[in-house]
Amino acid sequence: QKEVEQNSGPLSVPEGAIASLNCTYSDRGSQSFFWYRQYSGKSPELIMSIYSNGDKEDGRFTAQLNKASQYVSLLIRDSQPSDSATYLCAVTTQGAQKLVFGQGTRLTINP
Amino acid sequence: EPEVTQTPSHQVTQMGQEVILRCVPISNHLYFYWYRQILGQKVEFLVSFYNNEISEKSEIFDDQFSVERPDGSNFTLKIRSTKLEDSAMYFCASSEAMGLYGYTFGSGTRLTVV
Numbered sequence: 014q015k016e017v018e019q020n021s022g023p024l025s026v027p028e029g030a031i032a033s034l035n036c037t038y039s040d041r042g043s044q045s046f047f048w049y050r051q052y053s054g055k056s057p058e059l060i061m062s063i064y065s066n067g068d069k070e071d072g073r074f075t076a077q078l079n080k081a082s083q084y085v086s087l088l089i090r091d092s093q094p095s096d097s098a099t100y101l102c103a104v105t106t107q108g109a110q111k112l113v114f115g116q117g118t119r120l121t122i123n124p
Numbered sequence: 125e126p127e128v129t130q131t132p133s134h135q136v137t138q139m140g141q142e143v144i145l146r147c148v149p150i151s152n153h154l155y156f157y158w159y160r161q162i163l164g165q166k167v168e169f170l171v172s173f174y175n176n177e178i179s180e181k182s183e184i185f186d187d188q189f190s191v192e193r194p195d196g197s198n199f200t201l202k203i204r205s206t207k208l209e210d211s212a213m214y215f216c217a218s219s220e221a222m223g224l225y226g227y228t229f230g231s232g233t234r235l236t237v238v
Contacts, residue, residue, distance in 0.1 A: 045226075047226045049226075049229075055231070055232075056213075056215050056229040056230060056231050056232045057167060057215070057229050058229070059226040059227070059228070062225065062226050101167065103167075109180065110155060110157070110172040110174070110179060110180055110219075111157070111169040111172055111180055111182070112157075112159075112167075112169065112227060113169070114166050114167040114168070115166070116165070116166045117166070
């Protein structure tokens with residue numbers, strides 16, 4: 014069974030601090046990695062994608078991938094109350110079209 | 125920004141009834157998907173659709189489910205005989221390329237089976 018694991022939280026971070034979200038995956042064939050943000054009752058919204066080892070930065074967001082450790086993370090700098098949401102890690106494997114999601118980490122940014 | 129449109133936003137149906145959930149994917153996307161999310165649980169893959177046929181489906185997508193692209197714009201999910209456990213948010217998604225660039229999700233249809 015190909016799994017994506019996340020700590021469900023809740024993770025509470027003060028406003029302005031760095032929020033660090035982690036995800037592990039079991040399938041070594043995984044090739045594409047995504048972070049989605051989901052507000053309560055809403056659909057997933059793509060915020061970051063990463064395909065190769067290392068860091069990828071986009072504004073306040075940095076995705077980090079370590080394929081040897083089967084680990085992907087998301088850092089949110091200068092956290093804002095509007096960042097409070099559930100963050101979903103998702104992966105695809107070669108030749109597969111489907112996204113496999115983790116259960117999500119609920120993040121709360123405290124003013 | 126292009127978006128995936130889903131209708132209706134909320135559907136209440138009686139157990140045993142058929143429902144059709146509708147989606148209009150982004151116009152230049154070639155791959156279409158249905159996912160569902162039971163309240164408090166993971167987003168789960170149901171089916172992918174490419175070139176007018178199902179390309180992959182999950183164990184959840186049994187004989188009571190079907191998908192169709194009846195014209196050049198709509199993509200539908202039919203549940204033939206709904207069960208209480210079909211109550212969930214159903215998300216349509218589309219993508220330009222297989223497995224790459226992430227998928228764009230629609231706003232979802234909340235299906236409540238009573």
